[in-house]
Every structure is written in C-alpha cells, then in structure tokens.
Amino acid sequence: MAINLSQVNFSYEPVKKRKTNHFVLKDIDLKIEGKDEFIAIVGHTGSGKSTLAQILNALLVCNSGVVDIFGKVVSRKKKVKLKNIRQQIGLVFQFPEYQLFEETILKDVMFGPKNFKMANREELAKKALETVGISPDMFEESPFALSGGQMRRVAIAGILASNPNVLIFDEPTVGLDPLGKKELLDLLKKLNEEEHKSIIIITHDMEVVSSACKRVIVLDQGIKVFDGEKDELFKNDELIKAHSLDYPNSIKILKEIKEKLNIDINIYQYTIEDAFLELKRVLGDSHE
Amino acid sequence: MNDKMVFGQYYPINSWVHRLDPRAKLLSVLILMISVFLIDSIYILLGFLGILFIIVISTRIPIGKFINSFKMMSFVLVLTFIIQILFRKDGDLLITFNFQLTYFSLMIIVVTLLLWLLVSKYIKYFKLLIFLIVLGGLMALQYYTNIWGHIVSYHIDIYSRGLVMGSYVVLRLLGVLVISSLLTFSTKPTELNNGLDRLLSPLKKIGIKISILSMMISIALRFIPTLSLEADKILKAQASRGADFKEGSLKQRIGQIVALIVPMFIISYKRAYDLADAMEARGYIPDNDRTSIYVLKYRFSDVLTLLFDFLVLGLTIFLKVAYAI
Numbered sequence: 001m002a003i004n005l006s007q008v009n010f011s012y013e014p015v016k017k018r019k020t021n022h023f024v025l026k027d028i029d030l031k032i033e034g035k036d037e038f039i040a041i042v043g044h045t046g047s048g049k050s051t052l053a054q055i056l057n058a059l060l061v062c063n064s065g066v067v068d069i070f071g072k073v074v075s076r077k078k079k080v081k082l083k084n085i086r087q088q089i090g091l092v093f094q095f096p097e098y099q100l101f102e103e104t105i106l107k108d109v110m111f112g113p114k115n116f117k118m119a120n121r122e123e124l125a126k127k128a129l130e131t132v133g134i135s136p137d138m139f140e141e142s143p144f145a146l147s148g149g150q151m152r153r154v155a156i157a158g159i160l161a162s163n164p165n166v167l168i169f170d171e172p173t174v175g176l177d178p179l180g181k182k183e184l185l186d187l188l189k190k191l192n193e194e195e196h197k198s199i200i201i202i203t204h205d206m207e208v209v210s211s212a213c214k215r216v217i218v219l220d221q222g223i224k225v226f227d228g229e230k231d232e233l234f235k236n237d238e239l240i241k242a243h244s245l246d247y248p249n250s251i252k253i254l255k256e257i258k259e260k261l262n263i264d265i266n267i268y269q270y271t272i273e274d275a276f277l278e279l280k281r282v283l284g285d286s287h288e
Numbered sequence: 289m290n291d292k293m294v295f296g297q298y299y300p301i302n303s304w305v306h307r308l309d310p311r312a313k314l315l316s317v318l319i320l321m322i323s324v325f326l327i328d329s330i331y332i333l334l335g336f337l338g339i340l341f342i343i344v345i346s347t348r349i350p351i352g353k354f355i356n357s358f359k360m361m362s363f364v365l366v367l368t369f370i371i372q373i374l375f376r377k378d379g380d381l382l383i384t385f386n387f388q389l390t391y392f393s394l395m396i397i398v399v400t401l402l403l404w405l406l407v408s409k410y411i412k413y414f415k416l417l418i419f420l421i422v423l424g425g426l427m428a429l430q431y432y433t434n435i436w437g438h439i440v441s442y443h444i445d446i447y448s449r450g451l452v453m454g455s456y457v458v459l460r461l462l463g464v465l466v467i468s469s470l471l472t473f474s475t476k477p478t479e480l481n482n483g484l485d486r487l488l489s490p491l492k493k494i495g496i497k498i499s500i501l502s503m504m505i506s507i508a509l510r511f512i513p514t515l516s517l518e519a520d521k522i523l524k525a526q527a528s529r530g531a532d533f534k535e536g537s538l539k540q541r542i543g544q545i546v547a548l549i550v551p552m553f554i555i556s557y558k559r560a561y562d563l564a565d566a567m568e569a570r571g572y573i574p575d576n577d578r579t580s581i582y583v584l585k586y587r588f589s590d591v592l593t594l595l596f597d598f599l600v601l602g603l604t605i606f607l608k609v610a611y612a613i
Contacts, residue, residue: 098521111531112530
C-alpha cells in the first residue's frame with residue numbers, strides 16, 4: 001500500500017480539550033495503491049475534499065489517526081522528511097497556472113526536480129513538457145506569454161517532472177472549455193495507462209468521474225460515505241439521492257429513454273460512444 | 289496561517305465606546321492627547337490616568353489586552369525613565385551611590401552578560417523584569433564590594449527633578465498608549481477610515497482630495513485578507529513542488545522566496561485590473577461627489593463625549609495657567 005489512512009480526524013481550529021471542535025474530516029479510513037489507481041473524490045463544497053488532498057501530501061497534518069505515506073508516518077509529534085513524500089505524491093492545485101514564476105518554461109518545470117535534488121532534472125523536465133504537449137521550440141519562452149490552457153499544462157508538467165507515483169488533481173477541469181477538458185482528461189488517462197501512475201481527481205463534475213475514473217470516494221460533511229467502483233455508485237440510487245449527487249449525462253439520457261420508450265437497455269454507459277453503441281444494439285435488435 | 293494573521297487590534301464587543309461615532313472618537317483621541325501633554329502636575333496626571341482607567345474598565349475590554357500593548361513599549365518606557373534619572377541634574381540632590389569597579393566585579397559583570405546572551409532566548413515571560421533585576425544585582429555588587437584590585441570609582445547622583453521628570457515621561461507615554469489602544473480596540477479599520485474621510489473632507493476646498501485617499505486605504509484594507517489567502521495557496525503549491533521556506537541556507541531561501549513573490553505580484557496585478565474594471569463598469573469616477581453607505585450621525589452620547597473632552601482640555605489649560613502664576 002502506498003497510502004494508508006486510518007481513523008484520520010482533522011480540524012482547522014486548534015484542538016482544545018473541553019471544546020467540541022468542528023472536524024473537517026472525521027474517522028477517514030483509506031487505502032490507495034502506488035500504481036494503476038484512478039480515483040475520483042467527490043462531494044459538495046465543504047465536504048473536506050481539498051483538505052483530504054492536502055493531508056495526502058503532508059501539507060496538513062491530522063489531529064488524530066495514522067497517516068502512512070510510502071512507509072512514512074506523518075504526525076505532529078515526530079518530524080519526518082516531508083520532501084520524500086512530496087516527491088512521490090504530486091499535488092496539482094486549483095488554477096495551478098498561478099504558481100509559475102521562472103523566466104523560462106523549462107526552468108519553471110525544473111523547479112521541482114531541483115528542490116528534490118534529482119540528478120537528471122533537465123531530461124525529466126523536457127520529458128514532462130513533452131507529455132503535456134508543449135513543443136520543444138517553446139521551452140525557452142516566458143511562461144507568462146502563454147495562453148491560459150497552455151499555462152495550466154506547463155504547471156502540470158512542473159509537477160510531473162518530479163516523477164511522482166501518485167498524482168492528485170484538485171478540480172483540474174475548472175475554467176476549461178469542453179475541448180480543453182477532454183484534452184486534460186485524455187492526458188490523465190495516458191499517464192494512468194502508459195506510465196501506470198495512480199491518479200486521484202478531486203471534483204464535483206460527474207462527467208469527469210464517469211469518463212475517466214475507476215474508483216470513486218464520496219465525502220459528505222467530512223465522513224467517507226462511499227468507496228468503490230463507479231458502477232456500484234451509480235447503480236446505488238439511494239446513496240446518490242441521500243448525498244444529492246448527480247448522474248453523468250449519458251446515464252441521465254439513457255435513463256430517460258428507458259423510461260419513455262420502456263425498452264430493456266443497460267443505462268450504465270459512461271461515454272457517448274458506449275451509449276451510442278448500446279442504443280444501436282437495443283434499437284437495432286428491436287427493429288429487426 | 290490565517291489564525292495568526294488577525295489584522296488590526298479590534299476587539300469585537302458592544303461597549304459604549306464601540307458605539308461612538310468614529311469621528312467623535314478620533315477627535316477625542318486628539319483632544320485627550322493634547323491634554324496629556326499639557327498637564328504638568330504629577331497629581332493631575334495621576335488623576336487623569338485614573339479617569340482613563342475607569343473608562344477602560346467601563347468598556348469591559350480585558351485589561352490584559354492593554355497590558356500586552358504596554359509590553360511592546362516597556363523597553364522604551366524603562367529606557368526613558370533611566371535616562372531621565374541619570375542625566376537630569378537639577379532640583380535637590382536626593383541620594384548619591386558610590387560604586388567601585390574592581391577586577392572582581394568586572395569579571396562577574398562580563399560572565400553574567402555572557403550568560404545572559406546564552407540564556408535569554410529561553411526566557412519567555414518577564415524578560416525585561418528579570419534583566420532589570422540582574423542589572424540591579426550587578427550594581428549592588430559594585431556598591432557593596434571593594435576587593436581584588438580597584439580600577440575606578442564612580443558615583444550616580446539622583447536628583448529630585450530627575451525622578452519627577454522620569455515619572456512624567458513614563459506616565460505621559462502610558463496615557464498616550466491607553467488612549468490610542470482604546471481607539472484601535474474599539475474601532476474597526478474601515479470605521480476609522482470612514483471617520484477620517486469625513487473629518488478631513490473640508491480639505492477638499494483647498495484642493496486636497498481626501499475621498500481618493502480614503503478609497504485607496506479602504507481598498508488596501510479590503511485586500512489584505514484576500515491576498516493573504518492567495519499567498520497561503522501559493523505557499524502550499526510551491527511546497528508541494530519541494531520548495532522549503534524554513535530550511536536551507538540564506539541564498540537558497542532567497543531563491544525560494546522568489547517562487548512566492550513573483551506569483552503574488554501577478555495575482556495582485558490581475559486583481560487590481562479586475563477591480564478597476566469592475567469599478568469603472570459601475571460608474572466610478574474618482575473626483576465625483578458620492579454618498580456613502582455608512583451614514584455617520586452624531587448622537588447624544590457623541591456630543592456628551594466631546595463635551596467631556598473639551599472640559600478636560602479646558603481644565604488642564606486653566607490649571608496650567610493658574611500654576612504658572
């Protein structure tokens with residue numbers, strides 16, 4: 001296990017003995033593998049998603065419970081080398097384009113590897129930039145001359161360059177147009193499939209969940225209420241209703257069609273292509 | 289980070305001082321401070337401080353908050369007192385201390401000071417008090433012992449005027465501190481800004497545009513929490529890229545700070561442009577006369593407060609003149 005949380009509680013207020021704290025995370029148990037995972041953490045605003053992401057990267061330290069990241073236990077009492085944890089777990093914040101600061105794109109991407117004292121930093125940076133689709137003739141340009149979407153990709157490359165095993169994205173698709181969103185999700189899928197990295201996406205966009213993720217974790221008011229395959233989640237109508245989650249569009253449409261036309265159809269399709277094939281299968285059968 | 293960054297000293301309760309019009313409070317502070325500096329009898333000064341103390345008690349702001357603001361100034365207070373005592377040489381000679389500096393006492397002084405340098409960073413409370421006690425001990429050593437090689441003897445004379453003037457300075461500074469702390473504890477920065485804006489608005493007639501200045505101040509105040517939140521975000525984002533703002537050599541740390549400052553500049557500029565656009569879109573023209581959402585109105589208590597202030601000022605002037613004759 002790469003990441004192992006057990007009974008984790010977290011509060012932003014200092015904990016006092018007699019006062020009852022408002023805990024942002026309550027008794028979270030979580031196990032995440034170091035490779036091949038594709039997890040979505042969903043929940044409403046204030047459900048503790050972003051806090052959980054920061055705990056996974058040791059930016060915040062839990063009040064009680066055990067946070068074990070790659071064999072290192074992060075606690076308030078004992079200091080551990082946080083740099084190793086942060087090298088192995090990359091965290092991409094919301095609007096990462098604001099973290100750019102160097103004179104050239106290449107230098108900015110090399111900032112992470114430089115801090116982690118990695119040997120072949122230039123190679124790593126170039127590879128990361130290539131992965132996100134920035135062409136080599138732009139490497140020496142200023143990052144501030146780029147468009148918004150490109151800046152975001154450079155910023156993501158800045159995290160990728162440290163070659164982490166686990167990548168956490170906090171609302172990666174916010175502020176992107178549909179095409180940019182698709183490109184970004186394709187990039188994440190590529191990282192997951194080709195480089196076997198574990199990807200964790202924090203989102204409340206069910207389209208992102210349905211089109212890319214395998215496993216879903218639902219947080220509500222700091223409590224983990226669901227952890228499992230996305231199929232399992234979307235088939236559990238009660239759970240979705242109880243935590244006022246949404247269905248992805250493909251499921252919504254197929255559900256509507258199923259009810260209106262009263263046909264036997266598997267509504268749990270997560271991409272437009274699959275939905276189309278399923279419709280073709282069912283309708284084609286009935287027409288024949 | 290945000291817990292530590294409480295801006296200003298405002299203490300949120302609803303006392304009668306809190307409810308006063310900020311203009312009345314600003315004027316009161318001005319008048320009372322003038323009074324403090326006009327008073328030249330130590331008994332009247334003590335009486336004045338007594339009245340201030342009653343006012344402070346009546347607001348129910350914890351005394352500890354005032355003591356905290358004294359703590360920051362305590363070094364200045366003690367220093368001015370000592371300087372006054374050492375260098376004022378008029379009035380009656382009260383007492384003379386004869387000191388002998390010997391090799392023995394010199395050695396002990398040097399050792400004690402070295403020890404102090406080593407130990408002082410572990411002392412958390414009453415640092416100044418402990419330092420003064422140590423200093424007193426060293427002086428007493430020179431006063432009572434005269435062994436092991438005499439180097440030089442010197443004496444410190446304490447004159448009555450020195451003592452009186454020293455107490456004056458300390459008491460006056462205390463008065464000023466209490467008055468200004470009362471203002472900042474009971475008035476939000478925005479209220480203060482509004483009050484100042486309205487008080488100085490007559491300056492418009494001689495061509496000084498106070499409204500622009502106060503708009504600048506209020507925007508700056510408004511953006512402190514926003515920018516501190518942004519700074520926190522950038523700090524975390526760079527930390528997750530391995531930036532370490534706490535460890536490393538000075539050169540490394542300066543390099544890391546750049547990773548914080550450049551994004552902060554860019555964010556501030558972006559916010560400033562956005563705000564300017566938003567203000568223009570809503571028809572902001574810098575020089576125009578405009579009404580304020582906070583309408584300040586003098587009430588009975590404000591008038592009463594101002595009357596009281598003028599009474600105090602009048603009384604001090606009267607007593608000063610009476611004394612002079």
